[in-house]
Amino acid sequence: MTSSNRRVLNIVLALLVALGAWMFVVYNYYPMTDVKYNDVPVSYEGQRELAERGLAVSDASTKGISVRLHQKRVDFEKFTANDIRVTANVSECLAGENDVVLSVSSPNNTSVLSHDTDSIRVTVERTDSTQMDIDVIYSGEVAENEEPLAIDMERNSAEVVCASSKLSSVKRVAAVLDREEVDEGIKSFTATLVALDGEGNVVPYAVIYPEEISLDACTGIVKTVSLEVPVKGGSDEDYDRKFEIPNNLILKGPMDVLSEINSIKAEELNIEYYYEDAELAIEFELPENVILKNPDDIPSLKLKVTKKEKPKTEENADSGEEDANNGN
DSSP, X not given: OOHHHHHXXXXXXXXXXXXXXXXXXXXXXXXXXXXXXXXEEXXXXXXXXXXXXXXXXXXXXXXXEEEEEEEEGGGTTTOOGGGSEEEEEOTTOOSEEEEEEEEEEOOTTOEEEEESOXXXXXXXXXXXXXXXXXXXXXXXXXOTTEEEEEEEESOSEEEEEEEGGGGXXXXXXXXXXXXXXXXXXXXXXXXXXXXXXXXXXXXXXXEEEXXXXXXXXXXXXXXXXXXXXXXXXXXXXXXXXXXXXXXXEEEEEOHHHHTTOSEEEOOOEEOTTOOSOEEEEOOOOOOTTOEESSTTOOOEEEEEEEEOOOOOOHHHHHHHHHHHHHHO
């Protein structure tokens, strides 16, 4: 080894020894440190009590605050902003703007040194409500065609109560399940209900009755299959009968069942004796535990009936000409 290489090696060893000594001193003689966490989310207490008075939060001056904790150095990467609890109790708020004091609590073995604000301004207004069917969804990212399959639900709808100006943004109510807890076997769950907008984001400050439901569920997939509808009858010498029927069904069910299904055959529809426009329900049977992805999308045959104009015969034409001459 050359002298220059030895010098480099000695420098590296010296740096490693110095780093080790620094870490030993810091973690043994100065084990605590101060850490600032930004965008700690503000959660709300007392929203149900507020709703019982016909009021609801519609807006707030901030969604998150900064909090400084005194904690162990070894826990530096252990905690995130979501481990700190910042709450605003709105149960006593009145219609209009309210200044609400914040309560801040931190994880075990830490203490709160400071936070950038002691209160937030909350806007409260009168409520409105609506009843909605409950969807069952996964939390987080999953494959596009994966959805939980609810076999049995405690109830199928829930009431959403929120500020009047926010109600139109609520597009559906969902029971949220953790994908890792759901498998092919049917299991029982207790799921929290959330209000979602058109893009699947949680609508803030909405109160849902009930807050959670019990259900049995298993893993499921969504699949589009063809729909075969036999139709008897059609146009005749007096009437034109034209119809439209959907070509596909979007189904949801267990993977092992849906993987074997490519089409569904419906019962035959007879349009022979219809003399005016009509909409006929399409009847079909689905395998056990297979359902329509959207139960409201019930397929139907839309029938358009038109009476034909009879062509004028030669005898009718001559009779019409004589009538015209007599008139002259």
